[in-house]
Amino acid sequence: MFENTEIPPESLPSVDDVSWQPIARRYLAELMAGHALTLGILLVAAFGGTALGIIDAPASLTRGIAVYAAIHLLAVAVWSPLSVRCRGYALRQHDLLYRVGVLRRKLIAVPFNRIQHVETSSGVTERLFGLATLVIYTAGGSGGDLRIRGLEAGRAHRLRDHILRRAGQADESG
Amino acid sequence: MSQADRDGWQQASPLAVLFYIGQILRGVARNLFQAVVPAAAVVISTGWTTRDRLYSLAGALLVVLVLVAVGRWLRFRFRIDEEGIRIRQGIFQREELDIGYGRIQGINTTQNPIYRLFGLVDLKLDTAGSATAEGHLPAISAGLGEALQRRIRRRREEKAQPEAGPETGDADEDETLLTLSSGDMVRIGLTGNGALILLAVLAPVADQLGERAGPWLERTFAPAAETLQNLSPAAAAAVFAAGLLAAAVILTGIAVLGAFLRHHRYTLTTDGEVLRSRGGLLTTHQHSMGLGKLQVLRVRQGPLLRLFGAFRLVARQAASHAVNARKSFLIPLARPALVERAPALFFGDEGKDLSLRVDGDAYHPISRRYVRSRTLLFGGVGAAAALFVFGGNGAWAAGAITAVLAPTIAWALTRRRHSRWGLALTADAAVVRRGFVGTTLQAFLLRKVQRVDIVQSPFQRRHGLVTLQFVLAAETITVPWIDEAVARPLCDWVLYRVESSRLAWL
Numbered sequence: 247m248f249e250n251t252e253i254p255p256e257s258l259p260s261v262d263d264v265s266w267q268p269i270a271r272r273y274l275a276e277l278m279a280g281h282a283l284t285l286g287i288l289l290v291a292a293f294g295g296t297a298l299g300i301i302d303a304p305a306s307l308t309r310g311i312a313v314y315a316a317i318h319l320l321a322v323a324v325w326s327p328l329s330v331r332c333r334g335y336a337l338r339q340h341d342l343l344y345r346v347g348v349l350r351r352k353l354i355a356v357p358f359n360r361i362q363h364v365e366t367s368s369g370v371t372e373r374l375f376g377l378a379t380l381v382i383y384t385a386g387g388s389g390g391d392l393r394i395r396g397l398e399a400g401r402a403h404r405l406r407d408h409i410l411r412r413a414g415q416a417d418e419s420g
Numbered sequence: 421m422s423q424a425d426r427d428g429w430q431q432a433s434p435l436a437v438l439f440y441i442g443q444i445l446r447g448v449a450r451n452l453f454q455a456v457v458p459a460a461a462v463v464i465s466t467g468w469t470t471r472d473r474l475y476s477l478a479g480a481l482l483v484v485l486v487l488v489a490v491g492r493w494l495r496f497r498f499r500i501d502e503e504g505i506r507i508r509q510g511i512f513q514r515e516e517l518d519i520g521y522g523r524i525q526g527i528n529t530t531q532n533p534i535y536r537l538f539g540l541v542d543l544k545l546d547t548a549g550s551a552t553a554e555g556h557l558p559a560i561s562a563g564l565g566e567a568l569q570r571r572i573r574r575r576r577e578e579k580a581q582p583e584a585g586p587e588t589g590d591a592d593e594d595e596t597l598l599t600l601s602s603g604d605m606v607r608i609g610l611t612g613n614g615a616l617i618l619l620a621v622l623a624p625v626a627d628q629l630g631e632r633a634g635p636w637l638e639r640t641f642a643p644a645a646e647t648l649q650n651l652s653p654a655a656a657a658a659v660f661a662a663g664l665l666a667a668a669v670i671l672t673g674i675a676v677l678g679a680f681l682r683h684h685r686y687t688l689t690t691d692g693e694v695l696r697s698r699g700g701l702l703t704t705h706q707h708s709m710g711l712g713k714l715q716v717l718r719v720r721q722g723p724l725l726r727l728f729g730a731f732r733l734v735a736r737q738a739a740s741h742a743v744n745a746r747k748s749f750l751i752p753l754a755r756p757a758l759v760e761r762a763p764a765l766f767f768g769d770e771g772k773d774l775s776l777r778v779d780g781d782a783y784h785p786i787s788r789r790y791v792r793s794r795t796l797l798f799g800g801v802g803a804a805a806a807l808f809v810f811g812g813n814g815a816w817a818a819g820a821i822t823a824v825l826a827p828t829i830a831w832a833l834t835r836r837r838h839s840r841w842g843l844a845l846t847a848d849a850a851v852v853r854r855g856f857v858g859t860t861l862q863a864f865l866l867r868k869v870q871r872v873d874i875v876q877s878p879f880q881r882r883h884g885l886v887t888l889q890f891v892l893a894a895e896t897i898t899v900p901w902i903d904e905a906v907a908r909p910l911c912d913w914v915l916y917r918v919e920s921s922r923l924a925w926l
Contacts, residue, residue: 258912261874340919351881353874355911357918360870360925384870385738385926386891392871 266334273396609676722858783842799827
């Protein structure tokens with residue numbers, strides 16, 4: 247028998263009442279290491295190259311690069327902890343929630359029965375720290391992809407498997 | 421026209437060779453567009469001996485072109501069976517496509533005058549999840565095309581009611597929703613942005629021509645130019661205005677002609693499941709779309725359309741991005757009566773409470789702080805830039821005037837946008853109204869939403885406002901600066917509708 251009982255809006259589960267899971271603390275270290283690595287290569291190229299006589303850069307340029315690197319690292323060191331603290335995800339029975347952003351905050355809700363496929367990926371520095379990125383694809387074009395960075399590798403894989411299972415169940419019943 | 425071998429594999433008509441030649445030429449033109457004009461210039465400016473050599477080169481290329489086209493036709497096979505359509509193609513790299521009937525979102529056929537002479541059609545299949553139309557049957561017999569459409573329709577009906585006999589399916593007649601007259605073609609030409617696009621395309625070409633034609637023009641019109649120089653300023657302005665007017669008339673004329681070519685004798689029909697349009701002067705375009713495949717319905721009314729009391733409807737399917745307009749279904753000129761019926765037509769029972777009104781206060785407005793924030797942002801940046809530029813030159817008076825003017829203009833413009841922006845909701849569907857000069861409505865079913873985003877900037881957070889984004893398979897719909905107390909429960913409601921829905925979203 248078909249039923250269609252009315253649902254009072256107040257009784258709906260709210261996206262605000264969830265307990266947010268933080269992403270791995272190590273992601274902060276990975277973030278810093280990534281920036282330090284890029285800047286390090288830049289500095290080595292500038293100073294090493296000049297010292298060895300491969301490139302002929304004026305002293306003001308190399309000094310400028312050094313100052314930039316220092317400011318960049320400082321900014322990352324101040325901003326990253328805030329950024330990492332503001333990120334979090336929450337797994338519910340029927341969807342996945344993700345929040346991101348320090349100043350401009352964003353809350354993203356992806357229902358399991360709209361997920362096309364899920365993948366985990368880890369780059370070189372991510373592998374070094376045992377982290378992985380979870381990528382969730384929906385049919386909304388490139389704007390519909392959700393990337394959750396800085397998850398512990400094991401947890402990312404478990405999340406992926408769980409979401410895949412839930413997405414499959416949603417497809418079968420729907 | 422098409423012979424079938426033992427396994428049911430069929431070949432396209434030999435006329436498909438013409439199509440392949442066109443396709444290759446189009447591909448070359450698209451990829452080497454920038455190279456064509458310089459190449460032509462080189463050919464024209466070089467001497468006769470090199471030119472002869474170039475002609476033989478062009479001849480050789482032409483032979484290769486025809487050979488490739490014939491090869492493609494020879495290697496093209498298709499088969500229509502119970503499951504779907506299979507296509508085998510490719511000269512060196514064999515490609516095999518398998519398109520199940522369930523994945524087909526729409527069928528487009530075109531028939532140019534040559535094809536019509538031989539009773540052929542060019543058939544394209546829109547499938548879910550591909551950015552371009554992937555199934556393409558060039559030059560097949562018109563009868564076969566119709567048979568294929570009937571078969572797809574029958575499959576759909578069988579799926580909808582497995583017990584019902586086939587006779588019930590044939591019983592319901594197609595209903596004609598809309599026919600457009602010649603006067604309507606003029607209206608489409610006037611209201612479409614075809615003229616603007618044409619201008620954008622022609623401007624660089626005209627520029628190129630102008631450089632070459634300059635000396636010739638000078639020689640021919642030198643006497644006229646002298647008289648022009650002797651004219652009074654008022655007369656010169658009149659001549660200039662007349663020139664502009666003439667250009668506008670010519671462009672509009674071409675746009676109207678384009679509307680005739682594309683939509684002449686346009687008819688829109690439906691059998692309740694599938695929407696079909698048919699029209700075109702020389703080449704007949706036939707387009708069909710399963711109504712269930714609709715993701716977002718756009719209703720647009722610019723100032724001219726408003727004058728004519730008409731609307732422009734675009735039904736967008738999954739993955740119909742701007743790069744491929746074919747994956748959306750266009751109704752170029754819709755009367756108010758059709759727009760009134762549109763919710764029931766496109767969304768069925770789920771759309772029955774929906775109203776697609778352009779005006780009226782049925783829309784929940786966005787916050788007035790939107791105006792304040794944008795005025796501060798754009799007006800402030802504009803004023804600062806004006807002071808910087810003019811102040812740098814010492815023209816303080818001009819700087820001050822612009823600095824006052826910039827926020828005023830920004831305020832007027834954002835106010836206009838603010839007054840248009842709004843959201844209307846029913847239990848199953850939503851309409852977002854937006855616009856600046858004209859008005860656009862975006863209507864969609866809540867259960868077809870793929871993802872919901874709530875974005876909040878620091879300024880918005882202070883005032884309890886958020887920007888809500890609904891990601892759909894066709895496009896992302898944004899409702900900026902609405903009350904948090906409205907947005908968060910709405911987000912919960914949409915998620916509930918999506919997650920409890922047992923219906924297919926595609």
